Amino acid sequence: MSPEDRARDCLLVVFGATGDLTRRKLIPALYQMEKQRQLPDSFAVMAVARRPYSIEQYLAEISDTVKAHIQGGIDKNTWKKITGRIHYQPLQFDRPEDYEKLKEKLGHLDEKLNTRGNRLFYMAVSPQHFGPIVNQIEENKLISRSHGWQRVMIEKPFGHDAITAAELNRTLRQFFEEEEIYRIDHYLVKEMVQNLMTIRAANQIFEPTLNAEHIDHVQIISTEADGVGIRGDYYDKAGALRDMVQNHMLQMLALTAMDMPSLLTAEKLRAEKVRILKSLVPLKPEQMKHHLVLGQYQGYRSEENVFPDSSTETFAALKIYINNSRWQGVPFYLKTGKGLSEKAARIVIQYRLPLGSWSLVETTQTLKPNRLTINIQPQEGVVLSFNTKEPGTVDTLLTVNMDFCQNCLAGTNTPEAYEKLLADAMKGDLASFTHWDEVEASWQWIDGIIDWAENHPEAVKDYAQGSQGPVEADGLLNQDDGCEWL
Amino acid sequence: MSPEDRARDCLLVVFGATGDLTRRKLIPALYQMEKQRQLPDSFAVMAVARRPYSIEQYLAEISDTVKAHIQGGIDKNTWKKITGRIHYQPLQFDRPEDYEKLKEKLGHLDEKLNTRGNRLFYMAVSPQHFGPIVNQIEENKLISRSHGWQRVMIEKPFGHDAITAAELNRTLRQFFEEEEIYRIDHYLVKEMVQNLMTIRAANQIFEPTLNAEHIDHVQIISTEADGVGIRGDYYDKAGALRDMVQNHMLQMLALTAMDMPSLLTAEKLRAEKVRILKSLVPLKPEQMKHHLVLGQYQGYRSEENVFPDSSTETFAALKIYINNSRWQGVPFYLKTGKGLSEKAARIVIQYRLPLGSWSLVETTQTLKPNRLTINIQPQEGVVLSFNTKEPGTVDTLLTVNMDFCQNCLAGTNTPEAYEKLLADAMKGDLASFTHWDEVEASWQWIDGIIDWAENHPEAVKDYAQGSQGPVEADGLLNQDDGCEWL
Numbered sequence: 004m005s006p007e008d009r010a011r012d013c014l015l016v017v018f019g020a021t022g023d024l025t026r027r028k029l030i031p032a033l034y035q036m037e038k039q040r041q042l043p044d045s046f047a048v049m050a051v052a053r054r055p056y057s058i059e060q061y062l063a064e065i066s067d068t069v070k071a072h073i074q075g076g077i078d079k080n081t082w083k084k085i086t087g088r089i090h091y092q093p094l095q096f097d098r099p100e101d102y103e104k105l106k107e108k109l110g111h112l113d114e115k116l117n118t119r120g121n122r123l124f125y126m127a128v129s130p131q132h133f134g135p136i137v138n139q140i141e142e143n144k145l146i147s148r149s150h151g152w153q154r155v156m157i158e159k160p161f162g163h164d165a166i167t168a169a170e171l172n173r174t175l176r177q178f179f180e181e182e183e184i185y186r187i188d189h190y191l192v193k194e195m196v197q198n199l200m201t202i203r204a205a206n207q208i209f210e211p212t213l214n215a216e217h218i219d220h221v222q223i224i225s226t227e228a229d230g231v232g233i234r235g236d237y238y239d240k241a242g243a244l245r246d247m248v249q250n251h252m253l254q255m256l257a258l259t260a261m262d263m264p265s266l267l268t269a270e271k272l273r274a275e276k277v278r279i280l281k282s283l284v285p286l287k288p289e290q291m292k293h294h295l296v297l298g299q300y301q302g303y304r305s306e307e308n309v310f311p312d313s314s315t316e317t318f319a320a321l322k323i324y325i326n327n328s329r330w331q332g333v334p335f336y337l338k339t340g341k342g343l344s345e346k347a348a349r350i351v352i353q354y355r356l357p358l359g360s361w362s363l364v365e366t367t368q369t370l371k372p373n374r375l376t377i378n379i380q381p382q383e384g385v386v387l388s389f390n391t392k393e394p395g396t397v398d399t400l401l402t403v404n405m406d407f408c409q410n411c412l413a414g415t416n417t418p419e420a421y422e423k424l425l426a427d428a429m430k431g432d433l434a435s436f437t438h439w440d441e442v443e444a445s446w447q448w449i450d451g452i453i454d455w456a457e458n459h460p461e462a463v464k465d466y467a468q469g470s471q472g473p474v475e476a477d478g479l480l481n482q483d484d485g486c487e488w489l
Numbered sequence: 490m491s492p493e494d495r496a497r498d499c500l501l502v503v504f505g506a507t508g509d510l511t512r513r514k515l516i517p518a519l520y521q522m523e524k525q526r527q528l529p530d531s532f533a534v535m536a537v538a539r540r541p542y543s544i545e546q547y548l549a550e551i552s553d554t555v556k557a558h559i560q561g562g563i564d565k566n567t568w569k570k571i572t573g574r575i576h577y578q579p580l581q582f583d584r585p586e587d588y589e590k591l592k593e594k595l596g597h598l599d600e601k602l603n604t605r606g607n608r609l610f611y612m613a614v615s616p617q618h619f620g621p622i623v624n625q626i627e628e629n630k631l632i633s634r635s636h637g638w639q640r641v642m643i644e645k646p647f648g649h650d651a652i653t654a655a656e657l658n659r660t661l662r663q664f665f666e667e668e669e670i671y672r673i674d675h676y677l678v679k680e681m682v683q684n685l686m687t688i689r690a691a692n693q694i695f696e697p698t699l700n701a702e703h704i705d706h707v708q709i710i711s712t713e714a715d716g717v718g719i720r721g722d723y724y725d726k727a728g729a730l731r732d733m734v735q736n737h738m739l740q741m742l743a744l745t746a747m748d749m750p751s752l753l754t755a756e757k758l759r760a761e762k763v764r765i766l767k768s769l770v771p772l773k774p775e776q777m778k779h780h781l782v783l784g785q786y787q788g789y790r791s792e793e794n795v796f797p798d799s800s801t802e803t804f805a806a807l808k809i810y811i812n813n814s815r816w817q818g819v820p821f822y823l824k825t826g827k828g829l830s831e832k833a834a835r836i837v838i839q840y841r842l843p844l845g846s847w848s849l850v851e852t853t854q855t856l857k858p859n860r861l862t863i864n865i866q867p868q869e870g871v872v873l874s875f876n877t878k879e880p881g882t883v884d885t886l887l888t889v890n891m892d893f894c895q896n897c898l899a900g901t902n903t904p905e906a907y908e909k910l911l912a913d914a915m916k917g918d919l920a921s922f923t924h925w926d927e928v929e930a931s932w933q934w935i936d937g938i939i940d941w942a943e944n945h946p947e948a949v950k951d952y953a954q955g956s957q958g959p960v961e962a963d964g965l966l967n968q969d970d971g972c973e974w975l
Contacts, residue, residue, distance in 0.1 A: 198878045205876035205886060207703055207840040208694070208859040217693055267884070354693040373694040383880075387873065387891055390691035392684045394869075394895060395904055397918075398753070400691060403898075405873055405891035409880060412889075418881055432883075 011429040012045035012118050013152075014109055016145075018136055019127035020050030020061070020091070024158065026068040029127060030085075032421035034073050037085040041426060045116045048089045049109060053096070061091040074419075096132050102143035109145065120151020123428055130160055134174040141178040156185040156428050159250055160241060161437075164453065165446035172439050181439055185428045190225075190251040190348075191435040192423040195379040195409065199258050199350070200267065202377070202385065209375070210263065212354070214329045219355045219372055222336045222489055223255045225348040225379075230300060230341050230468065231317065235308030243297075243319040244453050247339040253280060253445045254437065255379075256335055259350055260325055269434035273441060280444035284324040288455055296320040297456055297463045298473040300342030314460030317341045320476040321452075336480060338488060342468040348379040351489040371402045374489065383409040497915040498531035498604050499638075500595055502631075504622055505613035506536030506547070506577070510644065512554040515613060516571075518907035520559050523571040527912060531602045534575045535595060539582075547577040560905075582618050588629035595631065606637020609914055616646055620660040627664040642671040642914050645736055646727060647923075650939065651932035658925050667925055671914045676711075676737040676834075677921040678909040681865040681895065685744050685836070686753065688863070688871065695861070696749065698840070700815045705841045705858055708822045708975055709741045711834040711865075716786060716827050716954065717803065721794030729783075729805040730939050733825040739766060739931045740923065741865075742821055745836055746811055755920035759927060766930035770810040774941055782806040783942055783949045784959040786828030800946030803827045806962040807938075822966060824974060828954040834865040837975040857888045860975065869895040 015033075017025055036042050050061060070077055092108055094101040113120060124140065126133050137155065140146060146153045155175065162168025175184055190196055203210050212218070225247060231238045238246060257276040264271035286294050298318030304311050318340030325335065354373035376386040385407045393401040418426075427435055456462060464473035471477075471488070480486050501519075503511055522528050536547060556563055578594055580587040599606060610626065612619050623641065626632060632639045641661065648654025661670055676682055689696050698704070711733060717724045724732060743762040750757035772780050784804030790797050804826030811821065840859035862872040871893045879887040904912075913921055942948065950959035957963075957974070966972050 194878075194880050198880075201876060201878040201884065201886065205843060205856055206859050207843045208698055208861070208873070208875065210843060211703060212694055212698065217697060357691060357693045357696060370691055373692050375694070385875075385877070385891065387694070389694065389871075389893075390687060391871070391893070391895070392680075392687040394680050394684075394898065398687065400687065403893050405871065405893045407875075407877070407889050407891045409877070412880065 011043045011426075012116075013043075013121035013123050013429055014047050014049055014112055014116075014118050015123045015125060015425070015429075016049045016051060016105075016109070017125045017127055018051050018094075018096075018132070019125075021052040021054060021064060022127050024127045025050070026065045027072045028419075028421045029125065029425070030065065030069045030089075031072040031074075032419055032425055033088075034069070034081060034085050035419065035422050036426065037088075038078060038081045041422075042085075042088075043429075045118045046088060047112050047116055047118070049105070049112070050089055050091045051094050051105065052091075053093065055093045056091055058089065058091040062086055062089065096128075096136055096139070099139060099143055102139045102145060106143055106145050118151070120147050120149070122146070122151065122153050124153070124155045126155065126157050130158075130162075130171075133157060133171055137174055137178055146178065152183070152431070153179065154183050154185055154428055154431070155179055156187060156424070158187050160245060161186055161250075161442050162446065163240075163245070165443070165450045168442055168446050172442070176439075182433060184436075184439070185424075185433065186437045186439075186442060187424060188250050188254050188435075188437050189420045189424065190254055191437070192420045192427075193348075193379055195377055195383045196255065196258065197435070198409075199377060200272070204263055204267065213259075213352065215331045215333050217354055218330075218333050219353045220334045220336060220486060221256075221259060221353070222338070222349075222351040223252055223259065224338045224351070224488070225251060225255075226339060226343040226345060227341045228343060228346045228469070231303065231306050231309065233307065235306045238317075239309045239313050239315050242315040242453075242456075243317055243339055243341070244449060244456060248319055248321065248337060249445050249449045250437070252337045252339055253283075253449075254441075255350060256323070256337065257441070259352070260330055260335065262329065269432060272434055273438040277438065277440040277444055279325060279327075280441055280448065282326045283444075283448045284326050285448060286452055286455075291452070291455055291459075291462070293479070294322045295452060295456075295462075296473055296476045296479050298340060298466045298476070299463050300340075300468045301465055302468060303342070314463050316456060316463050318343070318466060318472045318476075320472065320479055322479050336488075338472070338476065340472050342466075343472055344469050346381065349382075349489075350377040350379070351375070352377075353486065353489070370400060376489070378409075384411075385409075497529045497912075498602075499529075499607035499609050499915055500533050500535055500598055500602075500604050501609045501611060501911070501915075502535045502537060502591075502595070503611045503613055504537050504580075504582075504618070505615075507538040507540060507550060508613050510613045511536070512551050513558045514905075514907045515611065515911070516551065516555045516575075517558045517560075518905055518911055519574075520555070520567060520571050521905065521908050522912065523574075524564060524567045527908075528571075528574075529915075531604045532574060533598050533602055533604070535591070535598070536575055536577045537580045537591060538577075539579065541579045542577055544575065544577045548572055548575065582614075582622055582625070585625060585629055588625045588631060592629055592631050604637070606633050606635070608632065608637065608639050610639070610641045612641065612643050616644075616648075616657075619643060619657055623660055623664055632664065638669070638917070639665065640669050640671055640914055640917070641665055642673060642910070644673050646731060647672055647736075647928050648932065649726075649731070651929070651936045654928055654932050658928070662925075668919060670922075670925070671910075671919065672923045672925075672928060673910060674736050674740050674921075674923050675906045675910065676740055676865075677923070678906045678913075679834075679865055681863055681869045682741065682744065683921070684895075685863060686758070690749055690753065699745075699838070701817045701819050703840055704816075704819050705839045706820045706822060706972060707742075707745060707839070708824070708835075708837040709738055709745065710824045710837070710974070711737060711741075712825060712829040712831060713827045714829060714832045714955070717789065717792050717795065719793065721792045724803075725795045725799050725801050728801040728939075728942075729803055729825055729827070730935060730942060734805055734807065734823060735931050735935045736923070736928075738823045738825055739769075739935075740927075741836060742809070742823065743927070745838070746816055746821065748815065755918060758920055759924040763924065763926040763930055765811060765813075766927055766934065768812045769930075769934045770812050771934060772807075772938055772941075777938070777941055777945075777948070779965070780808045781938060781942075781948075782959055782962045782965050784826060784952045784962070785949050786826075786954050787951055788954060789828070800949050802942060802949050804829070804952060804958045804962075806958065806965055808965050822974075824958070824962065826958050828952075829958055830955050832867065835868075835975075836863040836865070837861070838863075839972065839975070856886060862975070864895075870897075871895075 261275040297316040393399040747761040783802040
């Protein structure tokens with residue numbers, strides 16, 4: 004057994020064990036990991052929540068939802084094995100004596116399973132509880148600094164703005180080192196987002212062309228067809244800028260635009276992302292008109308737990324410049340929203356039109372620029388559109404696609420995001436988690452935009468559900484010669 | 490009617506009208522052009538050959554073979570129309586009085602059809618007749634310099650070496666201007682060879698990467714599965730170096746390697762090709778061992794009209810450098826031969842391995858270089874192989890293809906080579922014909938190699954029919970780190 008595998012022995016302590024995330028994502032992920040024998044022998048789950056359940060009651064409570072979210076049918080033996088590893092501890096987040104009891108139980112388990120003090124705390128709770136829980140963990144000495152490792156996994160949102168994010172981080176850092184904090188951005192474990200690094204690093208035809216000399220603009224798009232659904236309470240306070248742009252969208256931008264690290268280590272990778280995020284050109288209030296389009300789908304105000312006069316944006320499109328020599332003058336367009344025509348995420352890198360011959364030829368034909376599209380979801384793959392001569396003609400142009408469909412690969416068994424997140428955290432691989440410097444830089448850049456938006460509710464345009472979003476978003480793009488959302 | 494269309498009115502005078510080329514290629518091509526209404530009203534074919542046929546006898550003589558080489562079935566009306574345009578004139582190539590009669594007939598036709606003196610002479614005869622015929626054409630004043638245009642189409646081979654090619658050219662140039670001479674290289678009208686210019690000129694992702702900074706090497710391959718067949722008489726005197734390398738292979742090399750012309754005109758295009766051909770690094774006798782592999786398939790000496798002790802090469806592989814800054818140090822590998830495992834032509838551009846991250850990562854994986862393959866025949870299309878991350882793994886590399894299949898385009902009606910050649914010559918478009926400067930530069934470069942080969946019959950290695958050629962050809966490539974024929 005290699006050292007990396009050994010390092011996975013641990014107790015996974017889940018705060019918020021009766022919540023949606025635990026039922027729909029975490030336990031199903033652990034089931035799959037069990038099935039694929041990715042869990043170490045020395046491993047247990049300590050489910051923690053407020054209700055005074057026995058373990059039997061807890062399992063009875065969550066089983067239906069968990070099972071409904073396990074893909075590929077339930078294998079009885081696996082189910083028995085994984086549920087056999089789960090323990091339950093009732094706990095009021097603010098009661099020290101409950102933490103005492105938790106500590107005792109963890110101690111017993113640690114001894115029994117030989118997990119050597121390794122503890123992974125998972126915060127599957129509302130953000131306001133992150134700080135108090137971490138405080139109690141420390142005060143009641145659930146973390147032993149004498150042996151084993153301690154790690155904490157934190158769900159988004161990491162703060163509500165730059166100030167609250169910094170506060171939360173200060174709290175965490177009182178008790179955890181930066182490299183013990185696993186800030187989740189589940190876009191970072193999507194197969195094609197992970198692939199982005201490989202595609203850039205391992206192909207001489209792509210990487211040397213990804214710069215202002217060759218690229219006209221980049222589009223980063225993540226849209227949903229669904230509305231806000233049952234998440235109105237959270238979403239109405241957040242909006243698209245906080246919910247999607249500050250984290251997922253800027254992370255994809257960073258991965259696309261960053262310089263390749265000299266070594267593909269988590270540390271160097273995250274450092275390069277930080278450099279990009281710190282290079283984003285801030286938007287001044289007078290620039291918003293040409294750089295920001297906000298929208299709200301019609302009917303949003305009637306959604307459950309949404310204020311009837313809400314001006315929360317369910318759509319955001321941005322035009323962003325990066326202040327470095329590599330990307331000088333190359334706009335990065337971001338588009339995200341709910342209630343749109345399709346659920347899809349992709350990165351489109353549009354090349355410049357070639358210089359030289361074609362611009363000199365007298366022709367009525369419109370030469371289309373090359374486009375390299377990284378499809379992230381639901382399609383996964385790479386498409387390169389390029390120009391050829393239409394067969395049988397002298398020089399009629401025909402734009403065609405070369406297509407690599409990753410979904411079409413036979414025998415592909417892509418792990419779900421949370422399997423990857425849990426496995427990485429158990430292994431201690433930070434590459435797919437965000438460093439505080441990234442979070443901080445994102446908030447610092449977007450804070451002014453969110454401030455402006457909150458003070459300009461009239462800037463939020465209506466759009467019909469199932470549409471492409473507000474028509475104003477097209478205007479954002481058309482300012483640059485004739486480009487369009489792709 | 491545009492001026493370009495007008496320019497097509499002409500009399501097409503075919504010398505060698507009972508020959509194989511006329512039956513199998515020219516008349517079928519004219520039939521297709523007639524069918525697609527690409528022939529002007531003012532147009533006739535004057536078939537010229539030695540035998541004293543009437544037109545009826547001539548048509549009877551050639552009809553079976555012609556019909557057998559028309560694709561898509563014979564349409565009676567089209568057949569009647571095209572044969573109605575054909576006239577026949579018996580002629581001994583060396584008898585002036587026959588040329589007098591031909592001149593008279595052409596004069597009548599010219600007047601009757603209003604072809605305005607435009608004459609296209611097609612040399613579908615053995616090369617030794619090119620000079621004498623052209624001489625007679627001039628002496629007997631079949632060319633009028635007072636009105637219309639005169640053009641001559643010349644089949645390969647254009648000379649047997651640099652000296653004889655120059656002689657032939659001098660003869661032609663006594664009577665024709667350079668821009669009246671249409672030297673045929675039928676590879677230049679293959680769809681994907683024509684497409685090469687568009688693919689290079691119209692795509693920012695390709696052209697800026699085609700240089701020594703990004704490219705490891707280029708392979709240009711044209712192989713045949715068939716042996717020499719009925720062409721033993723010609724081929725045994727020529728060999729692969731003359732039959733394929735001097736013309737088709739070096740033309741493909743030139744189109745791949747040349748700088749893009751500032752305008753896509755025939756003149757500028759051909760000038761750029763000349764620059765490349767003049768930059769080919771000559772091979773010294775002591776270099777042949779590492780730059781040249783010759784082969785002869787087993788059984789070749791028993792072929793019809795082949796000398797029983799022939800040392801003619803039916804296979805040639807070369808490693809060539811270009812002496813300019815764009816391609817400094819980038820080998821161009823050429824491979825051609827008969828009696829090999831497949832009939833195929835393609836250009837493979839292999840990129841360098843990426844610098845940076847991947848070379849620093851400790852990995853046992855072999856990173857494969859990007860390859861851009863232009864499939865010329867029988868498949869037509871473009872394939873880009875690149876590296877991705879295998880789904881579900883952390884960083885296992887997977888090399889995959891993006892594929893554009895031109896054959897698969899619906900409704901594609903690719904004209905045969907000779908339709909395109911005839912149409913271009915009638916239009917006066919020289920872009921797909923070779924300039925004397927190209928022919929001269931090719932011969933001058935290859936002459937020394939052919940000389941050396943003829944003085945080193947022991948250098949010609951045996952290879953089995955249906956094989957990849959002599960094993961020595963692999964050695965040519967493997968000298969460079971681990972690359973292989975693709």
